[in-house]
Amino acid sequence: MAKLYEIYGTDAHSMTVSLMQAARVSKMIPPGASIALKPNLVLSGAPDTGATTHPGVLSGCIAYLQSEGFADICVMESSWVGDSTDRAMKVCGYDKVCENYGVPFYDLKKDQTRRVQTALRPMEITCRSLDADFLIDLPVLKGHCQTAMTCALKNLKGCLPDREKRRFHSDGLMEPIAALGAVLKPALVIVDSICGDLNFEEGGNPVHTNRMLLGTDPVQMDAYGCRLMGLRLEDVPYIQLAERWGAGSTEIGAEDVVTLNEPTEGAEYPAASGLVKRLTRGVQAESACSACYAALVRALYLAQQEGLRVPDKIVIGQKWRGKQLSALGVGNCCSGASDCVKGCPPTPDAILNCFRDRA
Numbered sequence: 001m002a003k004l005y006e007i008y009g010t011d012a013h014s015m016t017v018s019l020m021q022a023a024r025v026s027k028m029i030p031p032g033a034s035i036a037l038k039p040n041l042v043l044s045g046a047p048d049t050g051a052t053t054h055p056g057v058l059s060g061c062i063a064y065l066q067s068e069g070f071a072d073i074c075v076m077e078s079s080w081v082g083d084s085t086d087r088a089m090k091v092c093g094y095d096k097v098c099e100n101y102g103v104p105f106y107d108l109k110k111d112q113t114r115r116v117q118t119a120l121r122p123m124e125i126t127c128r129s130l131d132a133d134f135l136i137d138l139p140v141l142k143g144h145c146q147t148a149m150t151c152a153l154k155n156l157k158g159c160l161p162d163r164e165k166r167r168f169h170s171d172g173l174m175e176p177i178a179a180l181g182a183v184l185k186p187a188l189v190i191v192d193s194i195c196g197d198l199n200f201e202e203g204g205n206p207v208h209t210n211r212m213l214l215g216t217d218p219v220q221m222d223a224y225g226c227r228l229m230g231l232r233l234e235d236v237p238y239i240q241l242a243e244r245w246g247a248g249s250t251e252i253g254a255e256d257v258v259t260l261n262e263p264t265e266g267a268e269y270p271a272a273s274g275l276v277k278r279l280t281r282g283v284q285a286e287s288a289c290s291a292c293y294a295a296l297v298r299a300l301y302l303a304q305q306e307g308l309r310v311p312d313k314i315v316i317g318q319k320w321r322g323k324q325l326s327a328l329g330v331g332n333c334c335s336g337a338s339d340c341v342k343g344c345p346p347t348p349d350a351i352l353n354c355f356r357d358r359a
């Protein structure tokens with residue numbers, strides 16, 4: 001089974017270098033290989049919000065690779081539908097890291113795509129992701145309002161053009177995430193778990209767990225992430241599905257985990273709060289895009305803080321398109337509802353203002 005390396009601390013740059021040295025990453029990469037780094041820049045949120053990969057992970061990774069003589073390195077990402085990758089990379093300080101190390105950054109929203117057969121169906125995937133000789137996945141371990149958690153496998157969704165991301169939601173997320181993982185199969189995964197938000201993909205409530213992980217199997221890394229967050233594999237169905245489709249193995253033996261130092265204060269993961277489940281009790285979601293659903297969950301959370309009463313029936317998602325409904329609709333797809341917050345996606349503020357107006 002693959003080895004999994006774990007380190008505690010708060011200095012993302014030096015932790016990344018130590019992990020890569022311990023795992024002897026340079027020996028895994030063929031000489032002259034093109035190396036693509038895929039962080040999580042889901043939206044324009046600073047890493048200390050718990051949403052995005054710390055720039056220190058990026059700088060540590062590039063510094064290590066360059067010190068080992070690798071020159072063909074790039075950084076690539078596509079933020080979620082509705083946000084600008086360019087803005088996100090600047091907010092996270094990636095522009096400075098790329099400039100300091102002389103490494104190009106590519107916005108995958110602008111990349112060409114190829115149609116690739118997967119275990120589920122043909123998919124449009126960006127060429128840079130498909131053509132890299134050595135793909136390094138740099139996810140954040142955090143919660144997700146639709147899939148319970150996100151780490152190595154789900155981070156690969158940023159290798160898609162926006163139209164394919166939307167289709168993932170129509171397909172119910174789990175199967176396409178697993179199928180994509182089996183096609184792209186990153187050669188290396190370095191997980192930023194220094195301060196992920198354990199409920200919301202878009203951050204806002206970071207939990208300091210002061211830890212990073214490195215491994216070569218994205219399925220194993222996700223299975224380990226589940227364990228850390230107190231989730232069962234069944235809570236995140238795409239993980240075992242990815243295993244079935246050949247993306248890796250969920251098995252983790254005690255001897256597979258190599259711990260490089262002692263845990264620091266704050267390294268424990270609090271038990272799953274079930275917050276999102278409670279907030280979305282009255283929501284009927286059918287193929288809702290991440291940005292849309294996250295905006296609704298955020299608005300519901302803020303409404304709860306304000307003590308606002310929210311509508312009993314809220315609909316959201318692409319499958320409601322063209323349907324007449326007696327409910328509050330969220331997003332343009334639900335414009336057939338009796339009342340609707342417009343936008344694609346709408347902002348949390350717009351949804352919250354609607355709750356306020358109706359209270």
Ligand code: SF4
Binds near residue numbers: 166289
């Ligand atoms: S309105 Fe529809 S298409 Fe637009 S973000 Fe929301 S669910 Fe997706």
